[in-house]
Amino acid sequence: MFKLRDLSIDFLGIYLENPFILSASPSTDELEMVINGLEAGWAGAILKTTSVEENLVQLKYPMMSSFGNYSKRIFGLGNIDLISKYHIDEVEKRIKILKERYKNKLIAASIMGSKKEDWQNLVYRLKKAGVDLIECSFSCPQGSMGEAPGRMLAQSVEATEKVTRWVKEAAENTPVLIKITPQVTDIVEVAEAVKRGGADGITASNTIPSLLGIDIYTFEPYPTVFGYSSYSGLSGNAIKPITLRTISEIKRNVDIVVSGNGGAYSSRDAIEFMLVGASNVQFCTLPMVYGFRVIEELKIGLSHYLYEMGFKSPTEIIGKALEKIKTNEDLLILDRVKAKIDERKCIGCQLCFVSCRDGGHMAIEVTEDSRVPKVNEEKCVGCALCMQVCPVDAIRIYELKDNKEHCFMRR
Amino acid sequence: MNEIIKDELSLERTIIEAERCLYCFDAPCEKGCPINLPISKFIFFLKNKNFKGAYEVVRESHPLISIAGFVCPQEVLCQVNCTRGKIDRPINIRELHNFLTLFYTDNHNLSLPEYKYEEVAIIGGGPASLSCAFYLRVLGYKPHLFTDGELGGIPFKEISNYRLPDDAVNKDIDFIKNNLIYKLEKKRIENLDDLLKDFKAIFIGIGLEDEIELDIEGVNKSGVYMARDILRKIKKSEIPEFNERIGIIGGGNVAFEVANTIKTLFEEKEVFIIYRRGISDLKCYPEEFERAKRLGVNFYFGAIPKEVIGGKRIEGLKVCQVSLKEKGLDGRRIPKSIEKSEFIIPLTDLIIAIGQKLEEGVFPEIEKENGLIKVDENLMTNIKGVFAGGDCINGGETITRAANDGKIAALKIDEYLRRPK
Numbered sequence: 001m002f003k004l005r006d007l008s009i010d011f012l013g014i015y016l017e018n019p020f021i022l023s024a025s026p027s028t029d030e031l032e033m034v035i036n037g038l039e040a041g042w043a044g045a046i047l048k049t050t051s052v053e054e055n056l057v058q059l060k061y062p063m064m065s066s067f068g069n070y071s072k073r074i075f076g077l078g079n080i081d082l083i084s085k086y087h088i089d090e091v092e093k094r095i096k097i098l099k100e101r102y103k104n105k106l107i108a109a110s111i112m113g114s115k116k117e118d119w120q121n122l123v124y125r126l127k128k129a130g131v132d133l134i135e136c137s138f139s140c141p142q143g144s145m146g147e148a149p150g151r152m153l154a155q156s157v158e159a160t161e162k163v164t165r166w167v168k169e170a171a172e173n174t175p176v177l178i179k180i181t182p183q184v185t186d187i188v189e190v191a192e193a194v195k196r197g198g199a200d201g202i203t204a205s206n207t208i209p210s211l212l213g214i215d216i217y218t219f220e221p222y223p224t225v226f227g228y229s230s231y232s233g234l235s236g237n238a239i240k241p242i243t244l245r246t247i248s249e250i251k252r253n254v255d256i257v258v259s260g261n262g263g264a265y266s267s268r269d270a271i272e273f274m275l276v277g278a279s280n281v282q283f284c285t286l287p288m289v290y291g292f293r294v295i296e297e298l299k300i301g302l303s304h305y306l307y308e309m310g311f312k313s314p315t316e317i318i319g320k321a322l323e324k325i326k327t328n329e330d331l332l333i334l335d336r337v338k339a340k341i342d343e344r345k346c347i348g349c350q351l352c353f354v355s356c357r358d359g360g361h362m363a364i365e366v367t368e369d370s371r372v373p374k375v376n377e378e379k380c381v382g383c384a385l386c387m388q389v390c391p392v393d394a395i396r397i398y399e400l401k402d403n404k405e406h407c408f409m410r411r
Numbered sequence: 412m413n414e415i416i417k418d419e420l421s422l423e424r425t426i427i428e429a430e431r432c433l434y435c436f437d438a439p440c441e442k443g444c445p446i447n448l449p450i451s452k453f454i455f456f457l458k459n460k461n462f463k464g465a466y467e468v469v470r471e472s473h474p475l476i477s478i479a480g481f482v483c484p485q486e487v488l489c490q491v492n493c494t495r496g497k498i499d500r501p502i503n504i505r506e507l508h509n510f511l512t513l514f515y516t517d518n519h520n521l522s523l524p525e526y527k528y529e530e531v532a533i534i535g536g537g538p539a540s541l542s543c544a545f546y547l548r549v550l551g552y553k554p555h556l557f558t559d560g561e562l563g564g565i566p567f568k569e570i571s572n573y574r575l576p577d578d579a580v581n582k583d584i585d586f587i588k589n590n591l592i593y594k595l596e597k598k599r600i601e602n603l604d605d606l607l608k609d610f611k612a613i614f615i616g617i618g619l620e621d622e623i624e625l626d627i628e629g630v631n632k633s634g635v636y637m638a639r640d641i642l643r644k645i646k647k648s649e650i651p652e653f654n655e656r657i658g659i660i661g662g663g664n665v666a667f668e669v670a671n672t673i674k675t676l677f678e679e680k681e682v683f684i685i686y687r688r689g690i691s692d693l694k695c696y697p698e699e700f701e702r703a704k705r706l707g708v709n710f711y712f713g714a715i716p717k718e719v720i721g722g723k724r725i726e727g728l729k730v731c732q733v734s735l736k737e738k739g740l741d742g743r744r745i746p747k748s749i750e751k752s753e754f755i756i757p758l759t760d761l762i763i764a765i766g767q768k769l770e771e772g773v774f775p776e777i778e779k780e781n782g783l784i785k786v787d788e789n790l791m792t793n794i795k796g797v798f799a800g801g802d803c804i805n806g807g808e809t810i811t812r813a814a815n816d817g818k819i820a821a822l823k824i825d826e827y828l829r830r831p832k
Contacts, residue, residue, distance in 0.1 A: 069430050347494050347497040347498065348435075348439070348494060348497075349433045349435040349436070349494045350435055350436035350437055351433060351434070351435065351436060353436055354436040366436075366437070371439070391433055391498065392497075392498060
């Protein structure tokens with residue numbers, strides 16, 4: 001009934017009907033599931049990471065755990081999953097079937113190998129099967145292969161460059177994305193290595209090594225596999241701020257295409273990823289938790305945003321926020337910063353009062369006759385802690401510089 | 412939401428509800444609570460799954476927590492003030508409280524101070540008296556409790572089981588009896604002078620034992636009962652033989668308690684509340700009115716009883732319609748009979764629930780006012796060292812209010828005995 005704007009983009013020479021694709025994950029590990037996802041409206045899918053037949057994949061169950069508030073709204077999802085139990089022979093078949101059926105969708109594969117010939121063989125076979133794009137997992141936190149087992153490939157600058165070169169050498173014209181981890185000392189060095197190795201882009205980034213929790217009564221870590229566990233890869237909305245930083249740090253320093261991945265939970269999140277430089281956005285945990293149907297909200301949300309902001313194509317928003325990210329020392333020292341409480345919106349919980357008293361600058365005061373607190377302008381430095389704790393967004397921060405006022409608020 | 416307690420998911424649902432709490436500073440809900448229960452604190456504990464800690468917070472702040480968990484009228488007390496209600500809906504505080512008292516009554520950590528001071532006499536076994544004993548013991552006194560009946564007062568004797576299970580009442584009574592009462596004597600105290608020889612301080616929490624009778628013609632016919640008599644009988648499973656159409660005169664909590672209990676017990680019988688004022692003048696808790704409507708109780712509003720009709724046995728109640736134009740000094744509307752507007756409500760049984768009063772002639776040496784025991788701001792009566800609290804001074808309020816009276820009296824008694832002015 002309502003018009004959806006044109007959301008199509010060109011991604012490394014590949015047509016995408018919208019910038020949202022399913023990342024290599026359990027959601028793309030069965031042919032039927034991939035078909036369901038594509039039918040639901042996703043622009044493409046990267047099949048779950050596969051390897052050569054000789055690599056034995058022994059999955060451990062249960063493999064999922066999560067954290068959030070106690071009411072079980074999942075904030076972070078952790079898994080001790082490994083790569084797909086399906087090897088390249090099966091993935092080849094699926095690529096053919098999918099490509100046959102979905103000419104206008106991105107059909108990609110994710111690979112992981114150890115030896116040079118494994119990587120290159122995987123690439124040759126996928127190319128032959130007609131794959132649109134190859135993503136290389138250099139960053140699965142749970143299991144890695146190659147020279148330094150237990151360590152992720154993308155944690156070594158040299159190995160990253162070397163293996164990227166192997167892959168690109170075999171892939172030739174087929175676009176290659178290197179999926180990296182944010183768990184490194186310097187993400188820029190890794191991104192530069194990927195570029196030197198010749199890859200077309202970076203997928204930033206994979207899950208983050210984590211430990212999801214401990215049962216305090218049995219001392220068993222989560223997810224427990226008969227009483228024991230291992231470190232998990234953390235995904236979900238919890239890691240969104242880390243991903244935003246990873247993408248922007250790469251884009252501010254290295255001229256390379258980035259596919260954003262890790263923590264986007266809504267159209268707004270996806271837009272944020274694109275604003276810091278992602279050309280498209282991959283989703284994994286969101287459809288895993290709520291199903292493929294979430295694509296509707298992503299598309300419609302982006303469509304409205306583009307219209308509202310006067311953009312013609314999603315491509316136009318890529319990197320829009322980058323110039324606004326600076327180092328701390330480059331930020332201005334303002335003449336005055338003060339919090340203001342909107343008395344009409346305030347519900348009188350006084351959370352701002354107690355947090356300012358015990359964690360801010362003791363600059364919010366309460367009186368006997370009103371539940372609405374008052375800001376003591378003498379004491380307020382404008383730290384904005386109060387704004388964070390306010391449950392109804394009744395607090396704004398007013399900033400003054402050279403007689404110009406700026407209002408910082410969340411929308 | 413009472414049903415969720417029995418639900419397997421009750422723990423999860425409780426946590427979800429607890430997480431909605433904003434954890435206000437100087438929380439308004441606590442100000443609405445007659446005993447200032449640290450509500451935000453226990454909900455914060457609960458949210459963090461610190462169930463035993465949450466229970467202890469509640470346990471030490473309210474002597475009758477299990478009872479309050481079932482019958483405290485949250486919609487007129489704590490919950491009305493809930494800040495969360497300004498965002499969506501108030502936290503269901505009583506259910507969170509009830510969850511704790513149902514599933515986490517763990518008192519192994521109980522650590523009471525040594526007995527430091529003398530015995531204090533407490534007359535009565537209801538909420539106010541139990542509360543006074545509770546806090547006196549916590550302060551280091553030896554509460555010596557005299558009662559001529561069972562412990563528990565109205566919750567034990569009158570509130571029907573469907574609303575307040577015996578287990579809940581017993582849990583509170585047992586806790587206080589086993590841990591906090593120094594001496595319990597089943598004895599009726601007639602004379603305060605004798606007691607004052609042995610005790611320097613006395614607390615009176617005798618409640619309002621008698622019922623106000625209706626002064627109209629025909630109330631002596633058979634089939635006419637007093638409300639609290641009926642409730643006490645039902646509580647003891649001595650259910651009276653009612654006929655088909657039962658009328659209840661009154662608009663307070665007792666009237667609704669009787670109506671709802673009878674309608675719950677006998678779904679097929681017709682139950683009528685007959686009230687001389689209008690719906691907005693009802694003195695019962697909104698929750699009870701809603702329950703009555705749900706159960707199918709019928710109502711006559713603006714009907715003043717004039718005469719009980721019938722032969723030896725009641726056959727009906729003659730009532731007169733009223734005008735409610737005028738307001739009294741208390742702000743409540745005054746019902747004025749309208750001439751020639753009488754009509755007869757055919758009834759087979761009639762229950763009178765128009766109020767309660769002090770037991771006739773009790774403690775004549777103590778000064779009374781408006782039919783209640785008169786106390787000063789320290790809850791002390793005209794006799795030095797004799798304190799009073801609960802329904803006998805406030806005319807019949809909530810259990811939590813009575814508990815708070817007992818608590819304040821304990822603090823005042825301590826002040827009187829230890830730090831005399």
